[in-house]
Amino acid sequence: MKFPWKWLRPRGADAASPLTASMRECWDRDGLLVLPGFYSPAEVDAAEASLREAWAQGAPRIVVDDLVTGERLPLARVSEQARREHRFKVSDLYLEREAVRRLALNERITPIVAALLGQPPVLCNSLSFEQGSAQPDHVDSLYMTPRSPHHLVAIWVALEDTHPDAGPLRYYPGSHKIPQYVFSNGSHHFIQDEMPLWDRHMRAQVEALKLQPEVFLARKGDVFVWSAYLLHGDSDIRDPARTRKSVVFHYLSKQDCLAHRLALAPEGPGFWLYRQHPAVPGEDDPAWPPLPATPLIRP
Template sequence: MDTELLKKGPVMSRETFSRFGGLWIDRMDCDAELARRTVAGTFPEEVSRLIQSFMRDGFVVIKSAVSKDLTVAIKSELEQHWRSSPPGAMIEHWTPQGEQIFVPPALQYRDGPTKLLDFHAFSETARQAIAAPKVVAFLSAIFDAKPKAFQSLTFWRGSQQAIHKDTAYVQVDGAPMKLAASWLALEDIHAGTGELEYYVGSHRAPDFLFAGEHKWLEAAPHEHDRFLASHHEDAAKYGFKRSSFLASEGDVLIWHADLAHGGSVITESNTRQSLVTHFTPEKENPPYALKGPINRMEVGGCQFISVARQ
């Protein structure tokens, strides 16, 4: 547990929907602020419409945000990455015994409950796709800053992960709500393949407080099951509709830090190849970036950082 980070804690706010603050789109007056910025011409009209949808639903879909040339190239690079990984490449894998392990990529793990970590650190092609112009334009607008990509996860099959909120696991130092994520379909997604699912509007539900005061799970790991159950209870209480994303190759879904989402149950044998990336405004950092050497890159107006692995 990062006790120093927990001691430091986030700045509390009651001007935002979450007591932990957030972006300008999370302020109680966000609708008026969007109207003001739209009238002032701060954003193109298309971006303003996307922001309005994002504030209401907790996500937006940008159709054909990434060209098929890029998605095909990424899949080719991923195949090589799995068969002959470069030094420092890692996956997160869960064994049949329920043990979480971190090992280099190998084909024996690809079909299992596995996440390929930080592919963006090894692939210029992946960075270009993550920094697709429409994605960067949207993130820059809600961040009021250049986006910083600091964690990516690549999936071969659906994760079947329980519905959850990223703010319990993905840390931004002192600012848990200054976070967004993108989900890029690397192929057409079919029902039954573990497609992404979510509760529409759930980003506005009350904060779940670990140990009665924290946003991050590490403050009280024993409360994890209660945390997961709370999303379904909130959906029933506030009327959040459960929905899913059957994407076409190249589509990107961007979700809010507190959108309740997960991977649906797999009933078909098809793959569900996808690339997930987590972002924060350029001046913010995940805790690891403050503690050790990191790699820094920039593509298309988006910063990229990753752990400097040997």
């Protein structure tokens, strides 16, 4: 897609008005924003180095999902052969690594996310990738259903240039306006056995609205911001040898987090969710990350 360079606000822009008219128009129309060159190579390299360091150290609290076998396990238990041959999703480095968290919460991106949420944002997870995930089309609200409608926003940060054969992000502009499917229990949260019905509903709506998929061929430092209701997934990986290094962050609203009685750690103009690492089947209770230097906010 053609990047709208005018969306990128200069460093030092007024944090009270982070969205231009063009940005607001695009968000309302398409359910997404593209922020080209938002992060400098140094900022991106620091986060990517932190990910490499976690792998090199076998960080004991970090949990990964093997995207080939579907197994969830501690990073420290990943075999050398699997490291070479499999694709992985690394969960919640933000809980441990400041360089990763800095990409999600800072004086530039946090006001943008806050304006889109209409609330102070709370970083609630991070997902780090060396390669594309090949995840099918979905909407995030299926799996991370916000307590209040529209109180979930995500960003995708490119840690390197994306090659067309590396399984780039695929998305459907305008799909955030599709009425959300109601499952048999009356909620919008997924029920696995009913997902074929959800898929049929979404495909019918995409066809009726004549929505067309687009592909995000990111450059290093680009940021893609999207609504919890935007239909998106990953394109096929045509060249398994190619990497597509990236990190995804999801944000809930402070209002919803406090209503759920969750503990928040202040970070600049935003917050991050202080919680246990993901549970691993057959393992002990999930580990807690180190306590932050700032006092936690508790309901």
